[in-house]
Amino acid sequence: MTVLEAIRKTTEFFERKGLDSPRLQSELLLAHALSLPRMKLYLNFERALTSAEQDKFRELSRRRGTREPLQHIVGTVSFCGLELACSKAALIPRPETELLAQMAWEHLQALPEPAPNVLDIGTGTGCLPIAIAHRCLGAKCTAVDVSTDALRLARSNAEYCGVAERIQFIESDGFSALEPGLRFDLIVSNPPYIAASEIKTLQPEVRDFDPLLALDGGPDGLVFYRRLAAEAGEFLNPNAPLMMEFGDGQAPALREMFSRQNWVVEAVRQDYSQRDRFLIARRP
Ligand SMILES: C[S@@+](CC[C@H](N)C(=O)[O-])C[C@H]1O[C@@H](n2cnc3c(N)ncnc32)[C@H](O)[C@@H]1O
Secondary structure: OEHHHHHHHHHHHHHHOOOOOHHHHHHHHHHHHHOOOHHHHOOOOOOEOOHHHHHHHHHHHHHHHOOOOHHHHHOEEEEOOEEEEOOOOOOOOOHHHHHHHHHHHHHHHOOOOOOOEEEEEOOOOOHHHHHHHHHOOOOEEEEEEOOHHHHHHHHHHHHHOOOHHHEEEEEOOOOOOOOOOOOEOEEEEOOOOEOHHHHHHOOHHHHOOOOHHHHEOOOOOOHHHHHHHHHHHHHEOOOOEEEEEOOOOOHHHHHHHHHHOOOEEEEEEEOOOOOEEEEEEEOO
């Protein structure tokens, strides 16, 4: 079987399984199986696969056919140009979260403070503090998660990216394990925000492979934001911002919730699809 035949056959298989972008998925998986950049496949369409390569590609395709995410099969994800390991231990970082990382580092880069302190609540793979520490060489980050497995993955990602000495990882339920006197120049969070009843309607890649802990935002999806609105203020320096990601349609409820808790809602920003996705609030 040639490279092109393998791609065509697997594309048809993925189509039958209902995958989005079946041809692209097939090419990415074959490139991974052959340890080649994807574009190199185009120069090798007529090359015959060895039987070992065919076996490997068949097994990877079978896994993807069960809706296991491509990122879990390949084992990595790209986030802000950095390569991060990903697994069932933590949510696969999403492209829109790169915008939150960018907002954070742009804010920090404009501060006069040369060594700002940043707190990330619910760090998962560690994508946010790792990207922030990578862009802001003076920044020191504290990354909190309630999941031991996620923290282990985040720490190893930070080591791989060369920023581990500037990130402290703390196992904590929300703010509970943080010392009361701590103050940060910025808090970021992409908390679990799916309403519990909606989880069963998510794509299998998300529902069956992202940790429930990373998705479940309680009955209305807003449980974690209530904790942020009530508790984040005392961990911020005067006028320092809280930047959060949130789910579709949650902007009005969050505006109201944060205003009622004496926050100034500075901005609601949109994602790549022009949907409201991020809220920036400050305590005056
Ligand atoms: C939506 S994921 C976001 C992960 C990562 N920040 C990202 O953007 O890809 C939410 C994270 O919050 C963590 N989490 C859930 N409940 C928590 C709690 N009570 N305290 C701290 N972290 C929590 C989950 O383990 C998960 O890693």
